[in-house]
Amino acid sequence: MDYLDKLNPQQKEAAIHKEGPMLILAGAGSGKTSTMTHRIAYLIKEEGISPYNILAVTFTNKAAKEMRDRVEELIGEGLNMWILTFHSACLRILRKHAERAGYTNDFVVYDPTDQKVVIKNCIKEHNVDEKKYSSAYILSIISDCKEKGISPSDYAKRNGLDFKNEIIHDLYLAYESVLKKNNAMDFDDLIKETVEIFEKNEEILAFYQNKFRYIMVDEYQDTNYMQYLFVKLLAKAHNNICVVGDDDQCIYQWRGADIKNILNFERDFKNTKVIKLEQNYRSDGNILEAAHSVIENNKGRKRKKLWTYKEKGEKIKYYRADNEKDEARYIAQEVDRTRSGELPYSSFAVLYRTNVQSRIFEEAFLAREIPYRVLGGIRYYDRKEIKDIMAYMRLVQNTADDLSLARIINEPKRGIGGKTLEKLRALASVRNESLFDTLADNEVMEGLPAKAIEGVREMIGAIRQFSQEKDNLKVSDIYDGLLVRTGYLKSLEILNTVESEGRIENLLEFKSVIYDYENEDPRLSLSEFMEKVALLAEIDNHDAGENAVVLMTLHSAKGLEFPVVFMPGMEDGLFPGWRAFEKPDGVEEERRLCYVGMTRAMQRLYLTSAEIRTLYGKTNYTKESQFLLELDKSLVEGDAIYKSSTTSDSNSRLNHGGGNDGYSNPNIFRPFDQLKYIKYNKTAEAAAGNANLDIKEGDKVRHSKFGEGLVLSIKGEILNVAFDSVGVKMLARDMAPIKKI
DNA sequence: TGACATATCATAATC
DNA sequence: TGATATGTCA
Numbered sequence: 001m002d003y004l005d006k007l008n009p010q011q012k013e014a015a016i017h018k019e020g021p022m023l024i025l026a027g028a029g030s031g032k033t034s035t036m037t038h039r040i041a042y043l044i045k046e047e048g049i050s051p052y053n054i055l056a057v058t059f060t061n062k063a064a065k066e067m068r069d070r071v072e073e074l075i076g077e078g079l080n081m082w083i084l085t086f087h088s089a090c091l092r093i094l095r096k097h098a099e100r101a102g103y104t105n106d107f108v109v110y111d112p113t114d115q116k117v118v119i120k121n122c123i124k125e126h127n128v129d130e131k132k133y134s135s136a137y138i139l140s141i142i143s144d145c146k147e148k149g150i151s152p153s154d155y156a157k158r159n160g161l162d163f164k165n166e167i168i169h170d171l172y173l174a175y176e177s178v179l180k181k182n183n184a185m186d187f188d189d190l191i192k193e194t195v196e197i198f199e200k201n202e203e204i205l206a207f208y209q210n211k212f213r214y215i216m217v218d219e220y221q222d223t224n225y226m227q228y229l230f231v232k233l234l235a236k237a238h239n240n241i242c243v244v245g246d247d248d249q250c251i252y253q254w255r256g257a258d259i260k261n262i263l264n265f266e267r268d269f270k271n272t273k274v275i276k277l278e279q280n281y282r283s284d285g286n287i288l289e290a291a292h293s294v295i296e297n298n299k300g301r302k303r304k305k306l307w308t309y310k311e312k313g314e315k316i317k318y319y320r321a322d323n324e325k326d327e328a329r330y331i332a333q334e335v336d337r338t339r340s341g342e343l344p345y346s347s348f349a350v351l352y353r354t355n356v357q358s359r360i361f362e363e364a365f366l367a368r369e370i371p372y373r374v375l376g377g378i379r380y381y382d383r384k385e386i387k388d389i390m391a392y393m394r395l396v397q398n399t400a401d402d403l404s405l406a407r408i409i410n411e412p413k414r415g416i417g418g419k420t421l422e423k424l425r426a427l428a429s430v431r432n433e434s435l436f437d438t439l440a441d442n443e444v445m446e447g448l449p450a451k452a453i454e455g456v457r458e459m460i461g462a463i464r465q466f467s468q469e470k471d472n473l474k475v476s477d478i479y480d481g482l483l484v485r486t487g488y489l490k491s492l493e494i495l496n497t498v499e500s501e502g503r504i505e506n507l508l509e510f511k512s513v514i515y516d517y518e519n520e521d522p523r524l525s526l527s528e529f530m531e532k533v534a535l536l537a538e539i540d541n542h543d544a545g546e547n548a549v550v551l552m553t554l555h556s557a558k559g560l561e562f563p564v565v566f567m568p569g570m571e572d573g574l575f576p577g578w579r580a581f582e583k584p585d586g587v588e589e590e591r592r593l594c595y596v597g598m599t600r601a602m603q604r605l606y607l608t609s610a611e612i613r614t615l616y617g618k619t620n621y622t623k624e625s626q627f628l629l630e631l632d633k634s635l636v637e638g639d640a641i642y643k644s645s646t647t648s649d650s651n652s653r654l655n656h657g658g659g660n661d662g663y664s665n666p667n668i669f670r671p672f673d674q675l676k677y678i679k680y681n682k683t684a685e686a687a688a689g690n691a692n693l694d695i696k697e698g699d700k701v702r703h704s705k706f707g708e709g710l711v712l713s714i715k716g717e718i719l720n721v722a723f724d725s726v727g728v729k730m731l732a733r734d735m736a737p738i739k740k741i
Numbered sequence: 742t743g744a745c746a747t748a749t750c751a752t753a754a755t756c
Numbered sequence: 757t758g759a760t761a762t763g764t765c766a
Contacts, residue, residue: 059755354751356757535756554753555755556753614757
């Protein structure tokens, strides 16, 4: 039992708790994963509970994987236990019982892109004004309803049927019927349908209640109502439910997370044992103090304060830049300056509020030749070629999936345009069968435009064949077969452009993903594979070992830690975002986000803002974020408002307003001014000497180090250049030592 | 049907 | 500003 000795008293108390509900309030960096994994190990090793009887649910695959790895470290490899995300746990249950909800067990999962296509079709069919009822808007309402268990008719009952609500109701209803007809579920359905099956089928619920006698939930503050129901239903029989969370880190209310779930846990589950983990193992003292001075301003939080044995460490650094370019340059420079050959680039993270902020940092890092990695943006599985081939595979799994057929019917080009597709759709609807079955009808096929017939016949034949033989074929064989027999690969080869080569490369990469899964499980079935990739996410790609500065949003940084953290854009309207002001508790959620960001830092934390920011093509003066004003300024060193306000404000905390209009005074002392001069000279030089404004895509250039290269693409100020010597490099147009030739 | 020009819109993003 | 969605024309 010495593995428990590494825990502090509170952690240990939580780890050896066996029966009854438990709420672990785990502050940032307080070792909650350790506590959970040790508890699992304890239940198995000491209490003799079978892993079969334990369920651990997380939100991300990454968290699930980490938990599994760390439990295996404690009790040995090959753990046969459900450590899954909410969605994969529900998916696993639904694969057995989906017929109870009117689906077949090989239903497909629609991701947000698919949802968008479906709802757009519905909007068109109902002749609804797309300006007033955008797909995003309708989908957000639908998702919100599903998370709360509100059916279309419930929606009508609750909101009444005025003109607007009738439209929303109709679209919601139409959307649901399309999914049902296509034998497809969206992510929200996975949870909702599982809960409904539990509610309507006592024996199924009893089976899982009996199986999962011990339940653990990670990041409980992020659960929505449906997820809460899921957990609650399962826990009802044995009442052994342990949830871990931190109300201060609830940053996903906008997507349905209900902070009440954690705040009311003790009321929901009688005789709850509450344990607070307040010792922080991550950050130096000043960082914790500073973060606390911000989060303290929130009302309605469970009182707790992190503490550490660590030293106070460095002060928080604040820099008020002239504009966003200067801000980015400053950050890039600080990475260079403070790295001093010792810290790897991966010690640094830039955490911003919005994705649009990333570009300017890319440029600054390129200019200084600092390796970086941007997380977020296009997901690998959102790439066109991957979605295309997945659509083919989904059709093989489930030919009723009209959405997938519509996606690939003319991909590669087979001479089927919008008109033909509409006719086919109408026909399928009259005949009350799937698009695939309609198209597979010989008469229909003959009626297609002459040049389309052959290609379509070959495609339908391939899909039908693989569909019939799918249980005897390896996934990789189906994949290869589809690529070839549908002509998809060939069409890319014929194109023979840089872009098409990239796509082929991605398709090859995808195949290695398939191989990886097949190595793990040689009998992997198509539906198992589809299930795995359907639930993969971007953050899973974050490779902590890569030596590069990480750029990502504050949201995706949750759960991570870095020695040095930069938080740029500390401006009212950007962070907190202007939309937060319109919502009740909106600013509180932003403040929690600020807290999450600050507590990612281990040793050094930079906050920066820009006096002038160009956003969406508009240039404006900015006001410093109210979170800066809330910060305990005795913990901060740096620029601007902190210096200017020392005369007027003798408290250690700054007041709102108070004679300060937020615009900084150009005459105040700035410790960083000297650095700025260096930068400006450099830029001026570069701009005057060689801005490279004449370089276009397809041009040949000469680089002082890499020699000759070809400009593949230009994205803003960033050039993608293929060099004979070193391959493809990204360069900043106005900084790189290149010349057109 | 598909290539190009024009209009529009813009928080965060787990699964 | 810049990506994407829609509309127009050959």
